[in-house]
Amino acid sequence: xxxxxxxxxxxxxxxxxxxxxxxxxxxxxxxxxxxxxxxxxxxxxxxxxxxxxxxxxxxxxxxxxxxxxxxxxxxxxxxxxxxxxxxxxxxxxxxxxxxxxxxxxxxxxxxxxxxxxxxxxxxxxxxxxxxxxxxxxxxxxxxxxxxxxxxxxxxxxxxxxxxxxxxxxxxxxxxxxxxxxxxxxxxxxxxxxxxxxxxxxxxxxxxxxxxxxxxxxxxxxxxxxxxxxxxxxxxxxxxxxxxxxxxxxxxxxxxxxxxxxxxxxxxxxxxxxxxxxxxxxxxxxxxxxxxxxxxxxxxxxxxxxxxxxxxxxxxxxxxxxxxxxxxxxxxxxxxxxxxxxxxxxxxxxxxxxxxxxxxxxxxxxxxxxxxxxxxxxxxxxxxxxxxxxxxxxxxxxxxxxxxxxxxxxxxxxxxxxxx
Amino acid sequence: xxxxxxxxxxxxxxxxxxxxxxxxxxxxxxxxxxxxxxxxxxxxxxxxxxxxxxxxxxxxxxxxxxxxxxxxxxxxxxxxxxxxxxxxxxxxxxxxxxxxxxxxxxxxxxxxxxxxxxxxxxxxxxxxxxxxxxxxxxxxxxxxxxxxxxxxxxxxxxxxxxxxxxxxxxxxxxxxxxxxxxxxxxxxxxxxxxxxxxxxxxxxxxxxxxxxxxxxxxxxxxxxxxxxxxxxxxxxxxxxxxxxxxxxxxxxxxxxxxxxxxxxxxxxxxxxxxxxxxxxxxxxxxxxxxxxxxxxxxxxxxxxx
Numbered sequence: 001x002x003x004x005x006x007x008x009x010x011x012x013x014x015x016x017x018x019x020x021x022x023x024x025x026x027x028x029x030x031x032x033x034x035x036x037x038x039x040x041x042x043x044x045x046x047x048x049x050x051x052x053x054x055x056x057x058x059x060x061x062x063x064x065x066x067x068x069x070x071x072x073x074x075x076x077x078x079x080x081x082x083x084x085x086x087x088x089x090x091x092x093x094x095x096x097x098x099x100x101x102x103x104x105x106x107x108x109x110x111x112x113x114x115x116x117x118x119x120x121x122x123x124x125x126x127x128x129x130x131x132x133x134x135x136x137x138x139x140x141x142x143x144x145x146x147x148x149x150x151x152x153x154x155x156x157x158x159x160x161x162x163x164x165x166x167x168x169x170x171x172x173x174x175x176x177x178x179x180x181x182x183x184x185x186x187x188x189x190x191x192x193x194x195x196x197x198x199x200x201x202x203x204x205x206x207x208x209x210x211x212x213x214x215x216x217x218x219x220x221x222x223x224x225x226x227x228x229x230x231x232x233x234x235x236x237x238x239x240x241x242x243x244x245x246x247x248x249x250x251x252x253x254x255x256x257x258x259x260x261x262x263x264x265x266x267x268x269x270x271x272x273x274x275x276x277x278x279x280x281x282x283x284x285x286x287x288x289x290x291x292x293x294x295x296x297x298x299x300x301x302x303x304x305x306x307x308x309x310x311x312x313x314x315x316x317x318x319x320x321x322x323x324x325x326x327x328x329x330x331x332x333x334x335x336x337x338x339x340x341x342x343x344x345x346x347x348x349x350x351x352x353x354x355x356x357x358x359x360x361x362x363x364x365x366x367x368x369x370x371x372x373x374x375x376x377x378x379x380x381x382x383x384x385x386x387x388x389x390x391x392x393x394x395x396x397x398x399x400x401x402x403x404x405x406x407x408x409x410x411x412x413x414x415x416x417x418x419x
Numbered sequence: 420x421x422x423x424x425x426x427x428x429x430x431x432x433x434x435x436x437x438x439x440x441x442x443x444x445x446x447x448x449x450x451x452x453x454x455x456x457x458x459x460x461x462x463x464x465x466x467x468x469x470x471x472x473x474x475x476x477x478x479x480x481x482x483x484x485x486x487x488x489x490x491x492x493x494x495x496x497x498x499x500x501x502x503x504x505x506x507x508x509x510x511x512x513x514x515x516x517x518x519x520x521x522x523x524x525x526x527x528x529x530x531x532x533x534x535x536x537x538x539x540x541x542x543x544x545x546x547x548x549x550x551x552x553x554x555x556x557x558x559x560x561x562x563x564x565x566x567x568x569x570x571x572x573x574x575x576x577x578x579x580x581x582x583x584x585x586x587x588x589x590x591x592x593x594x595x596x597x598x599x600x601x602x603x604x605x606x607x608x609x610x611x612x613x614x615x616x617x618x619x620x621x622x623x624x625x626x627x628x629x630x631x632x633x634x635x636x637x638x639x640x641x642x643x644x645x646x647x648x649x650x651x652x653x654x655x656x657x658x659x660x661x662x663x664x665x666x667x668x669x670x671x672x673x674x675x676x677x678x679x680x681x682x683x684x685x686x687x688x689x690x691x692x693x694x695x696x697x698x699x700x701x702x703x704x705x706x707x708x709x710x711x712x713x714x715x716x717x718x719x720x721x722x723x724x
Contacts, residue, residue: 006516006519006520010505010508010516013508013512014507017508017548251501251503252502252503253504256499256503256564258469259467259468259469259492259495259499260492260520260521261489261490261492261493261520261522262489262520263489
């Protein structure tokens with residue numbers, strides 16, 4: 001182990017003496033973040049505009065009112081301006097780009113739902129806007145899901161309720177009692193889920209936002225951009241650090257190392273630890289730049305540390321495995337940028353994952369970068385707890401092990417046979 | 420101290436070593452003399468444990484290189500042909516790193532670095548990055564790395580390659596100084612004068628085979644007291660064959676021959692016969708008994724070829 005640590009110290013000292021390559025790679029995430037931030041606003045703090053949504057309600061029933069109300073409750077009301085329009089007027093307005101989206105509730109929406117018939121809401125998005133229509137879509141999908149769940153769980157009682165309304169008007173005391181009795185079991189069943197109310201969750205987030213940022217509601221666009229660009233930088237820094245394996249072979253120092261009393265394992269361990277240390281230090285510096293230059297809230301300390309370590313471990317592991325197959329500087333030049341950029345592209349480093357098509361999103365989840373970027377966004381933006389990112393951490397640490405182990409074995413084997 | 424028996428090594432279809440055997444005694448400087456590609460570096464790489472031989476045995480200080488490679492490497496110092504240093508680090512930092520790999524720590528490490536820096540006259544530049552050094556200075560630090568831990572065995576693979584004569588003499592002096600402390604040395608070179616001046620015994624190697632081995636005196640006896648004369652010109656072998664009856668012809672072809680002659684008078688007579696017969700002579704070279712003439716006799720060509 002002492003021999004491996006000597007190699008780590010030597011490599012760190014060398015990197016410190018010649019930091020140009022690593023610094024230039026660190027500039028990638030800083031530059032990308034800066035440019036995108038400047039595009040959105042000088043401070044990176046973006047006040048979201050009120051989202052104008054046109055509504056054509058052809059149903060005018062209980063459930064269409066539920067949908068409408070859910071989009072107009074207090075916080076959504078701040079965010080969304082719901083404008084009721086008739087069919088032709090609404091369609092013409094959305095074509096003119098006068099709103100972010102047009103929501104169309106079909107005729108008999110309430111009745112069909114109560115009859116357990118499939119129904120379809122129409123949502124027409126403004127193609128000129130990138131993010132706002134997506135927010136509307138998410139909101140409508142979430143509301144529809146809640147409505148759907150409610151209808152399925154309380155289908156029986158609701159059906160009873162409807163027949164009461166359609167019959168003699170208000171039910172008798174006995175009928176109402178029976179209805180409550182029959183709903184009781186379902187309410188107990190879903191009680192646990194209902195207890196986690198959205199209101200209490202939002203309150204918690206809002207308080208932290210005020211504590212941390214000292215400002216009103218707003219999105220720091222840098223926090224959204226930095227995780228993706230950070231991963232590009234870290235992967236390139238890892239590959240620079242590990243490139244020493246092929247460079248030292250070409251310089252002759254690798255052969256000389258093997259004339260000293262140490263084993264191939266010492267050299268490989270030393271190189272991987274060096275790369276981990278260099279990537280880790282760069283990561284810390286970049287995150288600090290994010291905090292102090294871009295004003296990004298770093299979230300909770302423990303999830304942040306665990307996630308950054310997992311990310312650096314994954315980056316080092318993936319690149320170690322690549323170098324298990326790469327034998328020369330030229331091969332590294334040819335192969336690694338393609339591998340890194342493909343992983344980053346699919347993983348949401350360059351194009352936000354949410355903006356990708358469904359197929360690309362499915363493929364993107366196989367990129368280790370996705371789990372690193374998504375987890376970091378959760379830590380930065382949502383102030384995620386450890387439990388929230390446990391899947392991300394599991395996958396990143398798992399990938400790290402799954403790549404470091406075979407990568408190390410390949411490198412040791414190659415070095416034993418003369419490099 | 421070092422015993423090599425029937426060692427063979429091939430790279431694909433190319434045989435780098437075709438079964439070499441030799442022994443090196445303790446405190447001896449053993450030279451490997453041969454042209455580029457002769458197998459010198461392969462031989463030294465196998466002895467240093469860097470390469471594994473396809474067959475044969477190598478024993479160093481009564482240890483088998485296959486079984487005790489790490490223990491052997493502890494007592495060896497290796498100076499490779501290429502300058503294997505970290506250019507970003509200073510000369511002293513390089514020495515500290517390599518010395519620490521051999522277990523030197525603290526005062527011993529610093530003392531060893533100071534000693535070798537003093538030895539090669541680089542104490543004043545020790546704290547400058549290696550990338551700022553001249554070629555000769557890099558060669559000297561390259562040598563220092565091999566000397567840091569006072570090895571019992573020193574393997575030097577063309578340590579003077581590509582440097583000026585003065586720096587070369589300096590390096591040879593340093594090696595002589597180390598050997599006076601009892602170090603055993605294997606020294607590869609393609610410079611005849613280095614082998615003649617430095618080595619106690621010399622093995623002449625070519626195409627992966629040791630052609631001859633012994634002290635300089637033993638090797639020169641292979642060509643006896645006779646000089647080697649080499650003549651090139653515009654002639655055919657039939658034309659000159661009758662004129663060569665009084666000398667020992669070693670090689671004859673159209674336009675060139677090589678022969679052994681007892682003295683310079685015989686050379687004059689030989690050339691006189693050529694001129695009388697109207698044979699065109701382009702170039703004449705005469706080699707007195709030396710390592711070079713031995714090399715030519717054994718390989719049929721000059722070392723610089």
